[in-house]
Amino acid sequence: xMPTTNxxxxxxxxxxxxxxxxxxxxxxxxxxxxxxxxxxxxxNGAGKSTTIGIVTSLVTKSAGxxxxxxxxxxxxxxxxxxxxxxxxxxxNFNQFEQVxxxxxxxxxxxxxxxxxxxxxxxxxxxxxxxxxKRQTGARMLSGGMKRRLMIARALVHEPQLLILDEPTAGVxxxxxxxxxxxxxxxxDQGTTVILTTHYLEEAEALCRHxxxxxxxxxxxxxxxxxxxxxxNVETFVxxxxxxxxxxxxxxxxxxxxxxxxxxxxxxxKERSLNEVFAILSRQHVNVLSLRxxxxxxxxxxxxLVEKKGQNADAAE
Amino acid sequence: MLPNEPxxxxxxxxxxxxxxxxxxxxxxxxRIWPQTILPPVITxxxxxxxxxxxxxxxxxxxxxxxxxxxxxxxLVMMSVINNSYSNVVSSFFSSKFQRNVExxxxxxxxxxxxxxxxxxxxxxxxxxxxxxxxxxxxxFMQTTTLxxxxxxxxxxxxxAALFSIGGFLNAMLARKFxxxxxxxxxxxxxxxxxxGVFYSITLLPxxxxxxxxxxxxxxxxxxxRYGILKHQLSSDMIDIEIGLAFAAIGxxxxxxxxxxxxxxxxxxxxxx
Numbered sequence: 254x255m256p257t258t259n260x261x262x263x264x265x266x267x268x269x270x271x272x273x274x275x276x277x278x279x280x281x282x283x284x285x286x287x288x289x290x291x292x293x294x295x296x297n298g299a300g301k302s303t304t305i306g307i308v309t310s311l312v313t314k315s316a317g318x319x320x321x322x323x324x325x326x327x328x329x330x331x332x333x334x335x336x337x338x339x340x341x342x343x344x345n346f347n348q349f350e351q352v353x354x355x356x357x358x359x360x361x362x363x364x365x366x367x368x369x370x371x372x373x374x375x376x377x378x379x380x381x382x383x384x385x386k387r388q389t390g391a392r393m394l395s396g397g398m399k400r401r402l403m404i405a406r407a408l409v410h411e412p413q414l415l416i417l418d419e420p421t422a423g424v425x426x427x428x429x430x431x432x433x434x435x436x437x438x439x440x441d442q443g444t445t446v447i448l449t450t451h452y453l454e455e456a457e458a459l460c461r462h463x464x465x466x467x468x469x470x471x472x473x474x475x476x477x478x479x480x481x482x483x484x485n486v487e488t489f490v491x492x493x494x495x496x497x498x499x500x501x502x503x504x505x506x507x508x509x510x511x512x513x514x515x516x517x518x519x520x521x522k523e524r525s526l527n528e529v530f531a532i533l534s535r536q537h538v539n540v541l542s543l544r545x546x547x548x549x550x551x552x553x554x555x556x557l558v559e560k561k562g563q564n565a566d567a568a569e
Numbered sequence: 570m571l572p573n574e575p576x577x578x579x580x581x582x583x584x585x586x587x588x589x590x591x592x593x594x595x596x597x598x599x600r601i602w603p604q605t606i607l608p609p610v611i612t613x614x615x616x617x618x619x620x621x622x623x624x625x626x627x628x629x630x631x632x633x634x635x636x637x638x639x640x641x642x643x644l645v646m647m648s649v650i651n652n653s654y655s656n657v658v659s660s661f662f663s664s665k666f667q668r669n670v671e672x673x674x675x676x677x678x679x680x681x682x683x684x685x686x687x688x689x690x691x692x693x694x695x696x697x698x699x700x701x702x703x704x705x706x707x708x709f710m711q712t713t714t715l716x717x718x719x720x721x722x723x724x725x726x727x728x729a730a731l732f733s734i735g736g737f738l739n740a741m742l743a744r745k746f747x748x749x750x751x752x753x754x755x756x757x758x759x760x761x762x763x764x765g766v767f768y769s770i771t772l773l774p775x776x777x778x779x780x781x782x783x784x785x786x787x788x789x790x791x792x793x794r795y796g797i798l799k800h801q802l803s804s805d806m807i808d809i810e811i812g813l814a815f816a817a818i819g820x821x822x823x824x825x826x827x828x829x830x831x832x833x834x835x836x837x838x839x840x841x
Contacts, residue, residue, distance in 0.1 A: 271841060272841075306841070309675045310674055310675060310840075311671055311674055311675065311840060311841075312840060312841050313836050313840050313841070330677075331579070331677035331678075331679065332677070334675060334676060334677040335677050337675070339671075339675050341668075341671065343668065345667065345668035345669050345671050345672070346667075346669050346672070347663075347664070347667060347669045348667060354593075358589055358593055358672070359672055359676070361585055361586060361588065361589025361592075362586050362589060362590075362672060362673060362676035362677075362678055363582070363586075363676055363677060364579075364581070364582025364583065364585045364586055364677070365585065366585055406672075
């Protein structure tokens with residue numbers, strides 16, 4: 254990849270109001286450095302897909318500017334599109350065409366002559382484990398294979414920026430993990446990756462930088478470590494050896510008994526788990542095992558989105 | 570050279586893009602030939618048998634040629650119109666419906682290339698079906714010579730181009746499969762039947778003759794009939810002067826091509 258100092262993606266004051274009056278984006282700013290693994294998170298209808306749609310020319314913007322590697326969407330749309338590969342959320346290839354045809358056609362749309370297009374198609378179909386299926390009709394593929402086909406299609410022109418809209422929605426855990434390692438590999442090779450996802454575990458595992466969008470505004474935009482550092486309390490689930498007494502007291506910690514053998518306890522960040530164990534031990538309660546109740550990022554996400562929602566309600 | 574840079578100049582990249590769409594479209598229409606090629610040939614053969622042989626034998630001659638021979642250009646033109654239109658409207662609407670049109674929209678291809686690519690599929694099918702229908706008609710005609718092959722080909726090509734753009738516009742505006750049948754059923758079919766396929770508009774009383782001259786299909790059928798039968802047909806049976814016919818077809822093409830490009834730029838029916 255050619256080294257570049259321009260941001261992989263630069264969005265300035267981007268707004269979108271649909272014809273029916275729905276305001277999807279309210280002047281968002283985003284900057285994604287080259288080589289980044291960037292997560293764009295948000296609840297349904299927050300504006301993630303609209304943002305991706307505008308960047309990939311599937312949605313027309315109402316106002317604002319979009320640049321990829323310094324190339325402006327308004328001034329050189331073709332130049333900007335060449336930098337980007339898109340893996341959409343829904344299958345959008347011709348179900349009646351063969352796997353190889355679909356990928357080769359995409360290479361052709363990007364101006365690649367048939368010889369190189371054939372080589373690139375083979376390279377990415379092999380990488381995605383689809384080479385043996387190259388002459389199979391796309392409709393015959395399993396859901397996971399279809400998703401890999403879309404990734405191969407997005408990569409065939411070797412874009413510098415790969416955008417994936419919910420790439421693992423509805424796929425099983427095994428395939429999700431395989432997709433993660435594939436995306437990490439692509440990112441390690443220098444391709445900037447932007448991911449939208451509902452699975453916060455996915456964002457936590459993959460992304461180094463996370464932006465959270467809600468009601469068409471960016472409510473958080475920072476690196477993952479800083480974001481997780483904002484999490485003040487973690488909830489642990491403790492499996493107990495024997496039934497806990499009904500009058501169990503864990504002073505200074507919010508806690509609740511889910512059932513006599515399961516205790517949920519909120520541990521503030523500045524306090525130690527050892528204290529909890531000591532308190533329980535004094536009451537002859539032995540802990541067999543413990544685990545995080547939820548994904549850490551998920552808690553933070555819910556807090557952020559709920560807080561902003563309450564602020565918006567209060568403002569109204 | 571990076572793979573994500575266009576190979577050579579951008580016009581070359583665009584040419585490769587155009588070639589890709591053309592191959593895709595032609596492959597599609599050949600793959601589903603029982604739906605795209607066979608039915609129009611069978612339908613037109615039935616027209617030849619019923620209108621030409623059975624009814625035509627009672628009509629006698631028209632403009633100095635047997636009625637069977639008179640209707641051949643119109644029937645070929647009818648195939649060209651229907652097939653160019655239906656090929657593009659169904660192919661492009663299917664792309665919209667399955668959302669694989671997004672493959673083109675996210676690519677760096679200019680709108681004009683996308684439009685030309687789909688038009689080429691419509692033109693290819695129209696010319697293929699037109700040639701087959703003409704070959705079948707040779708079995709029924711008493712003569713196998715055409716007055717002018719270049720004029721005949723040019724009219725067929727331009728008509729196919731025009732109705733391919735029409736099909737493209739229809740597909741852009743269509744929201745459901747029913748919408749792609751409305752124009753062919755309620756506009757194209759009546760205009761074709763009233764466009765001088767089975768008769769010369771000079772036989773119509775006024776004001777119907779003048780009204781018929783507002784029908785663009787009259788110009789195409791007349792020009793095509795000129796290309797095929799000029800040497801045998803009496804001149805009063807040529808509805809429209811050939812130069813005027815070409816000018817009218819050309820104007821329609823320029824107008825609709827411009828409209829389609831404008832709609833693509835606005836993203837009408839394609840982008841939200």
